[in-house]
Amino acid sequence: MRNNIKRLTAAVVGLGMAGTLAACGSSGGGQGSGDSKTVTLVSHDSWAASKDVIAAFEKQSGYKVDVLKDGDAGQAVNKAILTKDNPQGDVFFGVDNTLLSRALDNGLFQPYEAKGSDLILPEYRVDQDKHRVTPIDTGDICVNYDKKYFADHKLAPPRSFHDLVKPAYKDLLVTENASSSSPGLGFLLGTVAQYGDDGWEGYWLKLKANGVKVVDGWEQAYNQEFSGSSSGKKAKGDRPLVVSYASSPPAEVLYADPKPTAAPTGVAEGTCFRQVEYAGLLSNAKNTKGGKALLDFLISKQFQDDMPLNMFVYPVREGAQVPPEFVKYGPQAKDPETMAPAKIADHRDQWVKSWTSLVLK
Numbered sequence: 001m002r003n004n005i006k007r008l009t010a011a012v013v014g015l016g017m018a019g020t021l022a023a024c025g026s027s028g029g030g031q032g033s034g035d036s037k038t039v040t041l042v043s044h045d046s047w048a049a050s051k052d053v054i055a056a057f058e059k060q061s062g063y064k065v066d067v068l069k070d071g072d073a074g075q076a077v078n079k080a081i082l083t084k085d086n087p088q089g090d091v092f093f094g095v096d097n098t099l100l101s102r103a104l105d106n107g108l109f110q111p112y113e114a115k116g117s118d119l120i121l122p123e124y125r126v127d128q129d130k131h132r133v134t135p136i137d138t139g140d141i142c143v144n145y146d147k148k149y150f151a152d153h154k155l156a157p158p159r160s161f162h163d164l165v166k167p168a169y170k171d172l173l174v175t176e177n178a179s180s181s182s183p184g185l186g187f188l189l190g191t192v193a194q195y196g197d198d199g200w201e202g203y204w205l206k207l208k209a210n211g212v213k214v215v216d217g218w219e220q221a222y223n224q225e226f227s228g229s230s231s232g233k234k235a236k237g238d239r240p241l242v243v244s245y246a247s248s249p250p251a252e253v254l255y256a257d258p259k260p261t262a263a264p265t266g267v268a269e270g271t272c273f274r275q276v277e278y279a280g281l282l283s284n285a286k287n288t289k290g291g292k293a294l295l296d297f298l299i300s301k302q303f304q305d306d307m308p309l310n311m312f313v314y315p316v317r318e319g320a321q322v323p324p325e326f327v328k329y330g331p332q333a334k335d336p337e338t339m340a341p342a343k344i345a346d347h348r349d350q351w352v353k354s355w356t357s358l359v360l361k
Helices: 026-033 051-061 073-082 100-105 147-152 182-195 200-209 218-225 248-254 288-298 301-306 324-329 341-360
Strands: 038-043 064-069 091-096 134-146 173-176 213-215 241-245 265-282
Touching: 038 073, 038 288, 051 064, 051 288, 051 301, 073 091, 073 100, 073 182, 091 100, 091 182, 091 288, 100 341, 134 147, 134 182, 134 288, 173 182, 173 218, 182 200, 182 218, 182 241, 182 265, 182 341, 200 341, 213 218, 218 241, 248 265, 248 324, 265 288, 288 301
Parallel strands: 038 064, 038 091, 173 213, 173 241
Antiparallel strands: 091 265, 134 241, 134 265
């Protein structure tokens, strides 16, 4: 999710707000991990938290938090795997259900059952025998649309995967690379879930013929290519459809100045795929004690209540508060596509390989 997702960047959702503690580079993160008074969190670019919430953890635990942001979720996971023998930090946050098996199969995490795990909603729990990861948040990867574009062109926005291949939407959609981007992969898995093993490739051939544009990651897709983004850039993109998150519209409302009475973007609910994000204690982490304390904190009610309006994802802890803005502007999809983790693990790499050959070549 997520999203990352997790998930408009600084100009849209305030990821550069004072509450975000970020290391400037990998060298700083590595040094921080070796300091018993510092715990280093490695994450994707959409990590954000309120300043007072992080300060509360630091006061309570005695550890200073360093955050190392390492690109899109897919890129961050791949880098973490490559550096697992000498990790950049102690805890990794942001591996989702689309990439979880890759992380687990490569030994990215060591077992730890975080305090409070029994309060995580049962539908999000995984790896219950080894406890190598802890669910942190959930969200829906969905096609977003620019309401103004469709109103100006007197065209109804798409509502489903099927709509996206219609001639009326030719050259309007931008998505992320499924081999490097978490939302891009989630969108691919959504189409596999919708059309099945025998139908998804034919669907993507139709989508390609209808002019879908593929870019490396979410930030480029949403903030550069999408016409509905409020990123603050003078030159907006020309694509009124983008693969993003169901929680992107409330972000557009909350961080706009002045605030609109309605979200300027909408969600095609028939294109959603449910994402769950996890965190884990990195194998070979230098500060395992601090890492465990941080994992406990990430599923505490204090952090779970704070998280939605910072990273625009839904909490997974029982009793955590969902902001009313989410309910009004970005409710979770009623019937999102889902897929069993075991099926993702068995087929993901081949699906991505086939997708690359079909769409990028």
